[in-house]
Amino acid sequence: MTNITEAAKQYEYFKSLALSLNMERGQPADENFDLSLKLLSAIDENNYITDSGVDIRNYPGGVAGLREAREVFCEQLGVQASETMIGNNSSLELMGHFLTWALLKGVINSESGWLQQKPKLIVTVPGYDRHFSLAAELGYELLTVKMTEHGPDMDAVEALVAADASIKGIYFVPTYSNPTGDTMSQEYAKRLVAVNAAAPDFTIFADDAYAVHHLVENPTPAPNLLTLAKAAGNADRVIIFGSTSKVTFASAGISLVGMSEANIAHWSRLMSVQTIGPNKAEQWRHVCFMRQYPGGLKGLMRDHAKILKPKFDTVQSVLEEQLGNKNVARWSTPAGGYFVSVETTRPIADRVIALAAEAGVALTPAGATYPNGADPDNTNIRLSPTRPAQDEILQAMQVFACCVQLASAEYDQKNGR
Numbered sequence: 001m002t003n004i005t006e007a008a009k010q011y012e013y014f015k016s017l018a019l020s021l022n023m024e025r026g027q028p029a030d031e032n033f034d035l036s037l038k039l040l041s042a043i044d045e046n047n048y049i050t051d052s053g054v055d056i057r058n059y060p061g062g063v064a065g066l067r068e069a070r071e072v073f074c075e076q077l078g079v080q081a082s083e084t085m086i087g088n089n090s091s092l093e094l095m096g097h098f099l100t101w102a103l104l105k106g107v108i109n110s111e112s113g114w115l116q117q118k119p120k121l122i123v124t125v126p127g128y129d130r131h132f133s134l135a136a137e138l139g140y141e142l143l144t145v146k147m148t149e150h151g152p153d154m155d156a157v158e159a160l161v162a163a164d165a166s167i168k169g170i171y172f173v174p175t176y177s178n179p180t181g182d183t184m185s186q187e188y189a190k191r192l193v194a195v196n197a198a199a200p201d202f203t204i205f206a207d208d209a210y211a212v213h214h215l216v217e218n219p220t221p222a223p224n225l226l227t228l229a230k231a232a233g234n235a236d237r238v239i240i241f242g243s244t245s246k247v248t249f250a251s252a253g254i255s256l257v258g259m260s261e262a263n264i265a266h267w268s269r270l271m272s273v274q275t276i277g278p279n280k281a282e283q284w285r286h287v288c289f290m291r292q293y294p295g296g297l298k299g300l301m302r303d304h305a306k307i308l309k310p311k312f313d314t315v316q317s318v319l320e321e322q323l324g325n326k327n328v329a330r331w332s333t334p335a336g337g338y339f340v341s342v343e344t345t346r347p348i349a350d351r352v353i354a355l356a357a358e359a360g361v362a363l364t365p366a367g368a369t370y371p372n373g374a375d376p377d378n379t380n381i382r383l384s385p386t387r388p389a390q391d392e393i394l395q396a397m398q399v400f401a402c403c404v405q406l407a408s409a410e411y412d413q414k415n416g417r
């Protein structure tokens with residue numbers, strides 16, 4: 001390992017550069033947005049009647065979304081058009097609606113709402129901070145299980161849900177998980193959809209935000225949770241969310257839910273008391289845009305990957321060069337998604353993040369990948385290389401690697417190692 005004097009000297013040098021870099025935000029870059037600029041002219045004053053004759057200016061159009069939008073975007077979640085519901089600009093908002101309705105009414109096969117049953121949800125760690133805050137703020141008690149390279153730790157999930165009828169579901173990211181980049185294996189997916197749960201209305205809330213966000217040419221196909229759930233006789237157990245936030249424009253597109261046709265009918269009835277339907281102008285222009293994009297959704301995602309892959313490669317090469325074989329950290333090498341997850345060998349994540357901030361590199365706050373912002377081991381750090389430019393990533397990663405080495409050396413010195 002680099003000695004403390006050497007690491008401190010390098011750190012002072014980085015500080016003297018007065019950098020201002022940001023590796024905190026899981027946002028697309030402007031170049032990614034530019035791929036979808038034609039969205040802005042995909043419809044005009046001569047194009048407001050859909051193929052099926054819906055006038056996007058008026059109310060009718062369907063609470064589950066335009067037929068055409070369901071047909072075009074079902075591909076993103078790997079379900080049928082009839083199994084797709086469209087929402088407005090944020091999948092997180094839809095998840096909020098579903099989790100709230102579940103408290104009041106339960107889900108499709110519930111006898112009553114979940115609120116009185118003091119519901120618990122399993123979440124995976126490290127995971128997505130907004131899942132934790134949404135579910136916790138609504139009053140769900142969160143139980144954590146590890147996100148493994150095969151998906152949620154299924155031994156832990158099976159043991160928990162078999163024993164406790166107040167565990168109403170699991171809430172996690174099945175593909176290119178935020179932040180680990182892990183994707184569920186077929187075996188784990190099969191075990192999850194068939195899990196023997198004490199709660200008869202146990203529900204899988206799968207946030208498939210990165211379902212089509214591959215970084216590699218021929219990705220291993222992710223398991224299809226709805227197909228597997230049907231085969232296990234549990235078709236209504238699975239609810240899959242997604243959106244076009246990282247496909248077209250962030251928080252300015254459409255959101256998606258994939259679920260059984262029975263669930264579509266159930267949730268359409270509930271949603272219809274709070275909306276006549278999602279924004280049809282947005283749906284229609286997304287349909288027109290996606291139809292004209294070369295190669296459709298796959299073509300667009302390939303073009304995103306061309307922009308993102310070199311950035312992820314830079315992260316990997318600096319980590320390897322600077323930290324490889326030094327026993328200071330391990331990190332993920334994701335085949336898709338938006339993040340790289342670093343595990344420090346020592347309990348120093350907060351110190352690394354503070355050092356980086358002082359040297360002008362903003363990282364995701366310490367603990368953010370755990371409920372209540374508290375990482376029990378103080379080892380996880382989420383890196384977000386999608387938004388900065390390539391040269392900024394290179395510089396930010398060099399600073400980051402220096403901070404990991406300095407914080408590790410400090411820790412060893414303090415602990416007489």
Ligand SMILES: Cc1ncc(COP(=O)(O)O)c(C=O)c1O
Pocket residue numbers: 026089090091092093128173178207209242243244245250251255
């Ligand atoms: C796992 C995950 N789900 C949902 C979102 C937000 O999605 P939306 O913009 O559709 O609300 C994000 C954004 O970072 C995310 O990482």
